[in-house]
Amino acid sequence: MTEGFDTRDAAQYPAIRRQLAADPYRPRYHFVAPANWLNDPNGCIQWQGTYHLFYQHNVAGPLWSDIHWGHATSTDLVHWRDHAIALAPTPDSPDADGCWSGCAVDNDGVPTLIYSGNTIGADGTRRQQTCIATSNDGLQTWEKHPANPVIAGPPPGMETVQYRDPSVWREDATWYCVTGSGIVGIGGTALLYRSADLVHWDYMHPLLTGDVGSHDPLWTGPMWECPQFFPLGNKHVLLISVWDSGTKYVAHYVGTYANHRFTPESLAYTDVGGSFYAPQSLQDDRGRRIMWGWLRERRDRDAQQAAGWSGVMSLPRVLSLLPDNTVGVAPAPELMMLRGAYTEIVNHDLASGEAILDVYGDCLEIRAVFAPGDAQTCGLVVRRSPDGAEETRIIYEAATQRLTVDRTRSNATARSDDPITGGVVALTGDELLVLRIFLDGSTIEIFANERLCLAERIYASRADSLGIAAFATGGTATLRQFEAWNMASIWE
Numbered sequence: 309m310t311e312g313f314d315t316r317d318a319a320q321y322p323a324i325r326r327q328l329a330a331d332p333y334r335p336r337y338h339f340v341a342p343a344n345w346l347n348d349p350n351g352c353i354q355w356q357g358t359y360h361l362f363y364q365h366n367v368a369g370p371l372w373s374d375i376h377w378g379h380a381t382s383t384d385l386v387h388w389r390d391h392a393i394a395l396a397p398t399p400d401s402p403d404a405d406g407c408w409s410g411c412a413v414d415n416d417g418v419p420t421l422i423y424s425g426n427t428i429g430a431d432g433t434r435r436q437q438t439c440i441a442t443s444n445d446g447l448q449t450w451e452k453h454p455a456n457p458v459i460a461g462p463p464p465g466m467e468t469v470q471y472r473d474p475s476v477w478r479e480d481a482t483w484y485c486v487t488g489s490g491i492v493g494i495g496g497t498a499l500l501y502r503s504a505d506l507v508h509w510d511y512m513h514p515l516l517t518g519d520v521g522s523h524d525p526l527w528t529g530p531m532w533e534c535p536q537f538f539p540l541g542n543k544h545v546l547l548i549s550v551w552d553s554g555t556k557y558v559a560h561y562v563g564t565y566a567n568h569r570f571t572p573e574s575l576a577y578t579d580v581g582g583s584f585y586a587p588q589s590l591q592d593d594r595g596r597r598i599m600w601g602w603l604r605e606r607r608d609r610d611a612q613q614a615a616g617w618s619g620v621m622s623l624p625r626v627l628s629l630l631p632d633n634t635v636g637v638a639p640a641p642e643l644m645m646l647r648g649a650y651t652e653i654v655n656h657d658l659a660s661g662e663a664i665l666d667v668y669g670d671c672l673e674i675r676a677v678f679a680p681g682d683a684q685t686c687g688l689v690v691r692r693s694p695d696g697a698e699e700t701r702i703i704y705e706a707a708t709q710r711l712t713v714d715r716t717r718s719n720a721t722a723r724s725d726d727p728i729t730g731g732v733v734a735l736t737g738d739e740l741l742v743l744r745i746f747l748d749g750s751t752i753e754i755f756a757n758e759r760l761c762l763a764e765r766i767y768a769s770r771a772d773s774l775g776i777a778a779f780a781t782g783g784t785a786t787l788r789q790f791e792a793w794n795m796a797s798i799w800e
């Protein structure tokens with residue numbers, strides 16, 4: 309059991325990070341909080357060239373409670389520098405019981421955070437209202453606006469499930485905001501507002517409302533958290549985090565935006581693993597749309613408490629609009645600067661069976677290119693113990709074109725709930741399956757053909773569960789190319 313950490317004092321962060329670095333479940337090149345609880349990315353913004361990443365954070369422990377905003381910056385998207393807590397709850401104010409998720413904007417040179425203040429009523433009911441805070445020292449310290457809350461709750465008369473997570477952008481001289489909500493009996497919704505000054509807001513209409521009764525092509529639930537609306541290519545994307553008495557998964561609509569109305573044309577999962585949630589993105593000075601999400605733990609509260617930390621930030625993912633108007637996603641190319649010792653294997657025929665590869669590690673990037681051939685399944689085994697008792701399987705099934713991660717035996721002693729997650733990568737014609745796999749402590753993030761993402765958490769029980777194998781079943785697949793790099797830590 310780790311002694312409790314206190315992350316109020318940023319001067320302690322280097323020592324705390326050093327203390328936790330020995331934990332084999334702790335990632336080395338994904339961003340994590342110095343210690344304690346981390347959830348949603350917040351306030352993602354590039355300011356005068358520097359990337360700022362804020363995050364939902366409990367300064368007093370590794371479970372979700374009394375949420376503050378932690379803060380880190382990066383000049384290269386890869387290495388992060390910690391800063392002092394940006395927002396803390398103010399007693400007897402609209403954020404007395406938590407500074408919940410929100411965004412950052414540049415208001416003509418004034419950095420401004422727009423977020424949900426949380427209060428808990430005498431009857432225990434939680435209520436979120438929109439608040440703003442500004443900085444006059446380069447995004448280091450923040451002053452909450454005396455007019456808070458600037459939006460006191462959902463539009464009067466609207467029967468909502470919950471209401472929170474403002475996300476703001478500017479069109480010409482006017483600010484627009486979508487806030488996550490759900491209309492009782494109808495479905496999740498993103499409510500659209502406008503403002504001239506970020507302080508006075510007028511409700512316009514729902515930008516979009518889902519249908520809680522529909523599962524085609526996927527269920528968007530009764531309530532949306534953390535809506536994000538942005539242009540991508542010549543389309544617009546609405547990202548939603550589906551909530552139903554708890555966090556579910558992330559999906560996105562692609563469509564057209566005109567006259568402040570959004571017409572969706574398609575809907576898809578944003579990540580098909582069981583860990584990714586509440587993403588937020590920014591557009592950087594190279595015009596790239598870069599997204600981070602919270603990689604939730606897949607272990608119980610006792611294990612998180614014992615670890616002293618919880619929650620990982622995904623790698624930065626670069627979004628693009630593909631020719632078929634779906635969203636492409638790739639790891640930020642800057643991550644390549646972490647690549648070290650290199651192994652390559654070419655043209656390895658995999659008849660039914662498993663081939664152990666001479667590569668080991670839990671802090672690796674892997675690029676594997678498969679020709680599925682006539683095999684029923686092919687893929688890789690990672691985090692494999694020498695006797696095979698412990699392993700995590702990455703499986704492509706030809707008949708269904710599904711890519712899954714099977715964590716049934718990721719930990720030989722503790723069975724995980726919901727051990728198989730995944731989704732469809734439809735390969736066309738002779739298209740090869742190209743997997744980029746990032747292993748980092750308890751984190752695995754997979755990018756398949758730059759159009760499917762799958763993030764999971766794996767908690768191997770054995771220190772020697774570091775092996776890698778390739779396999780095929782029911783026929784022959786070819787591992788056309790296998791490359792692996794040891795990845796450097798982003799911390800000193």
Ligand code: DQQ
Pocket residue numbers: 347348364375408409424472473533534549555585586
């Ligand atoms: N996390 C925040 C909320 C948001 C949720 C609270 C999503 O603002 O809806 O920590 O994970």
